[in-house]
Amino acid sequence: MEARKSENAVTSVDVARRARVSQATVSRVFSGKSVVRQGTVDRVMTAASELGYRPNAIARSLTSRRTNLIAVVSVDSTHTFYSSILNGISGRLTRAGKQILFFLTDFEAGFDDIFQQVLQYKVDALLIVSAAVSVEITEECSRISLPVVIFNRQIRSSHVFSICSDNRAAARDVADYLAGRGYKAFAYIGSDRRLSDISADRRQGFTERLAELGFGDVRFVCGNYTYESGRTAMRELLDSAGFDAGSRAVFASNDLMAMGAMDAARHEYGLSIPGDIAVVGFDAIGEGAWKSYSLTTVEQPIDKMLDVACSHLMKRLDGKETDGGTRLFRCKILERATA
Amino acid sequence: MEARKSENAVTSVDVARRARVSQATVSRVFSGKSVVRQGTVDRVMTAASELGYRPNAIARSLTSRRTNLIAVVSVDSTHTFYSSILNGISGRLTRAGKQILFFLTDFEAGFDDIFQQVLQYKVDALLIVSAAVSVEITEECSRISLPVVIFNRQIRSSHVFSICSDNRAAARDVADYLAGRGYKAFAYIGSDRRLSDISADRRQGFTERLAELGFGDVRFVCGNYTYESGRTAMRELLDSAGFDAGSRAVFASNDLMAMGAMDAARHEYGLSIPGDIAVVGFDAIGEGAWKSYSLTTVEQPIDKMLDVACSHLMKRLDGKETDGGTRLFRCKILERATA
DNA sequence: CTGAAAGCGCTTACAG
DNA sequence: CTGAAAGCGCTTACAG
Numbered sequence: 001m002e003a004r005k006s007e008n009a010v011t012s013v014d015v016a017r018r019a020r021v022s023q024a025t026v027s028r029v030f031s032g033k034s035v036v037r038q039g040t041v042d043r044v045m046t047a048a049s050e051l052g053y054r055p056n057a058i059a060r061s062l063t064s065r066r067t068n069l070i071a072v073v074s075v076d077s078t079h080t081f082y083s084s085i086l087n088g089i090s091g092r093l094t095r096a097g098k099q100i101l102f103f104l105t106d107f108e109a110g111f112d113d114i115f116q117q118v119l120q121y122k123v124d125a126l127l128i129v130s131a132a133v134s135v136e137i138t139e140e141c142s143r144i145s146l147p148v149v150i151f152n153r154q155i156r157s158s159h160v161f162s163i164c165s166d167n168r169a170a171a172r173d174v175a176d177y178l179a180g181r182g183y184k185a186f187a188y189i190g191s192d193r194r195l196s197d198i199s200a201d202r203r204q205g206f207t208e209r210l211a212e213l214g215f216g217d218v219r220f221v222c223g224n225y226t227y228e229s230g231r232t233a234m235r236e237l238l239d240s241a242g243f244d245a246g247s248r249a250v251f252a253s254n255d256l257m258a259m260g261a262m263d264a265a266r267h268e269y270g271l272s273i274p275g276d277i278a279v280v281g282f283d284a285i286g287e288g289a290w291k292s293y294s295l296t297t298v299e300q301p302i303d304k305m306l307d308v309a310c311s312h313l314m315k316r317l318d319g320k321e322t323d324g325g326t327r328l329f330r331c332k333i334l335e336r337a338t339a
Numbered sequence: 340m341e342a343r344k345s346e347n348a349v350t351s352v353d354v355a356r357r358a359r360v361s362q363a364t365v366s367r368v369f370s371g372k373s374v375v376r377q378g379t380v381d382r383v384m385t386a387a388s389e390l391g392y393r394p395n396a397i398a399r400s401l402t403s404r405r406t407n408l409i410a411v412v413s414v415d416s417t418h419t420f421y422s423s424i425l426n427g428i429s430g431r432l433t434r435a436g437k438q439i440l441f442f443l444t445d446f447e448a449g450f451d452d453i454f455q456q457v458l459q460y461k462v463d464a465l466l467i468v469s470a471a472v473s474v475e476i477t478e479e480c481s482r483i484s485l486p487v488v489i490f491n492r493q494i495r496s497s498h499v500f501s502i503c504s505d506n507r508a509a510a511r512d513v514a515d516y517l518a519g520r521g522y523k524a525f526a527y528i529g530s531d532r533r534l535s536d537i538s539a540d541r542r543q544g545f546t547e548r549l550a551e552l553g554f555g556d557v558r559f560v561c562g563n564y565t566y567e568s569g570r571t572a573m574r575e576l577l578d579s580a581g582f583d584a585g586s587r588a589v590f591a592s593n594d595l596m597a598m599g600a601m602d603a604a605r606h607e608y609g610l611s612i613p614g615d616i617a618v619v620g621f622d623a624i625g626e627g628a629w630k631s632y633s634l635t636t637v638e639q640p641i642d643k644m645l646d647v648a649c650s651h652l653m654k655r656l657d658g659k660e661t662d663g664g665t666r667l668f669r670c671k672i673l674e675r676a677t678a
Numbered sequence: 679c680t681g682a683a684a685g686c687g688c689t690t691a692c693a694g
Numbered sequence: 695c696t697g698a699a700a701g702c703g704c705t706t707a708c709a710g
Contacts, residue, residue, distance in 0.1 A: 011702090011703055011704085023682095024681060024682080027705060030704095031704090033705095037680085054455065056459065058400045058704090059704040060704055062398050063704045064704080064705060065686075076426060078422050078625070083422040084417050087415060100441040100442070103439070117438065121396045122397050267631070290598065291570075291605075291607075351688065352688095366689060379695080394687090395687055398688040399688055400688090401689095402687080402690080403690090682708095683706100683707100684705105686705085690699100691700090692700100693699105
């Protein structure tokens with residue numbers, strides 16, 4: 001109609017003509033999967049570069065039934081924890097020659113709409129970072145045999161491979177750590193919505209271990225994983241009766257809330273940390289190491305987790321029928337100065 | 340060969356057969372660009388949903404010569420400034436029905452390799468977030484008439500549309516602001532490598548305006564846009580002779596370095612901010628608002644900039660021949676508590 | 679090792 | 695409004 005100027009695109013037919021070979025041969029040279037005589041390869045490559053030929057990945061995808069596209073679906077990445085994961089994924093996938101079709105989920109665009117798009121683009125696999133996925137979707141994926149890997153979330157579906165920290169164990173470790181250092185009053189700042197399963201696991205581990213140690217009364221305050229909600233949570237805690245004793249410790253289910261909590265305690269209540277109240281976070285984001293915080297936190301072995309996630313993905317793509325299931329990773333407490 | 344189980348894919352031919360229409364009609368119904376009798380539409384849609392048909396976007400791309408794919412190339416997104424931009428872009432593009440082919444540049448994978456991939460996937464446009472792009476590449480893009488939009492960077496190429504803050508003007512404003520509040524000794528923390536043009540513009544505006552106001556001696560310390568480098572820079576500054584007078588002010592070319600500088604001054608030198616030394620940052624990232632910092636900074640009108648960037652892109656995609664050039668945006672100083 | 683040919687799943691003139 | 699047919703740019707058996 002109009003603006004169809006990219007008609008000048010050079011195709012394998014053009015290269016073939018110039019190199020005096022068949023189009024199939026050009027294809028063979030570029031796909032690199034067949035044996036072609038060296039002299040022919042040279043002629044083709046010369047012709048190709050003279051013409052500025054670049055194989056059309058779309059056409060290749062259509063015919064080879066493989067797009068080399070991996071859909072990466074992530075929750076809102078303004079949390080540095082997620083952006084560093086995204087970085088890690090991007091690097092690994094790029095190095096493996098895969099392209100990333102990128103989707104961010106948020107409140108407006110649910111995953112279901114996104115999912116339809118993903119399917120239309122015939123991606124080779126789906127890598128989901130900490131976003132909630134319904135069982136219907138994972139079932140649909142297994143029906144069309146689309147490999148799914150979920151990072152930082154556990155999924156019961158048998159066709160999904162999920163990579164997750166052992167949140168319950170980590171939280172138990174935090175309980176031990178805190179109790180061992182003599183704290184007597186405990187609170188947990190978590191969430192109960194989107195990221196709920198993770199937060200719930202951490203809460204469970206924390207309270208259950210504390211109960212075993214004889215501390216049955218653990219406060220729970222609900223936040224939403226932001227700095228602001230951590231501040232609010234701390235206020236709520238400090239304003240409530242019964243949490244004004246000494247030896248108090250607060251465990252937040254991510255660093256952002258932990259830092260918000262610290263700032264509320266310090267700047268709004270004039271409390272000292274860890275003197276008046278201890279704070280422990282989760283994730284070990286870069287900001288927690290900043291001098292103003294020096295947050296003691298739980299560190300997930302992200303690199304190792306990403307390695308496993310990506311290599312599993314690659315195996316699946318190579319047709320190796322690895323099964324679903326969950327891989328849980330052990331975390332460790334990163335001791336800094338807030339407890 | 341093996342594992343080719345997705346042969347079960349339902350195509351428009353299957354739908355056509357079941358709906359007793361031609362394949363072309365199915366295509367017309369799904370592309371929504373032709374007038375089809377309502378009764379036919381209904382029959383097709385019924386058949387499609389009974390079969391679980393989903394149009395193949397790859398095949399569509401091949402034939403329509405439009406992939407609906409936008410390549411988004413961003414620098415390392417662990418800096419929250421970039422992740423929020425990425426969020427904004429993702430939302431806008433998704434809402435416009437575009438898919439994102441995502442690339443992260445870093446030191447290992449230069450942009451040139453990435454660029455080849457981008458071209459193979461026949462993306463409709465290229466959106467570059469603050470990454471350095473060579474003139475050869477922009478020229479290649481204009482040759483194949485691939486629209487390019489660059490965010491947060493200025494490019495001289497006439498075929499590229501760039502969106503950028505007016506860094507020089509903003510830095511001049513900071514100079515005025517600081518001088519107006521009585522500061523007498525000034526330093527600038529910038530960089531000279533990758534992001535150099537931006538940092539250089541800010542530096543130029545800052546020093547040139549200060550010179551006009553009678554302050555010819557502005558210290559320069561080089562960082563690399565990280566928190567750590569801000570700390571180092573501040574140490575360097577404080578250890579050097581001549582910057583130990585009162586009324587000192589430091590302008591950092593991003594918030595991360597500003598916060599590092601603050602922490603060094605406060606925690607390592609026992610200085611108070613802004614009492615002993617003022618600090619101003621750039622970007623207005625979320626962390627700067629945290630109670631421990633309350634950083635005075637320069638705020639870029641990101642939302643407006645993203646609106647312009649994306650709507651320009653859409654216009655280009657609709658064939659409207661908008662020209663290249665640079666759109667500069669006015670920033671404003673976000674007064675908080677560090678100056 | 680190489681060519682001729684069919685086919686991937688769509689879109690889009692061209693005729694009715 | 696709809697169908698028959700060509701074609702998008704590749705890959706891949708099938709024969710040499």
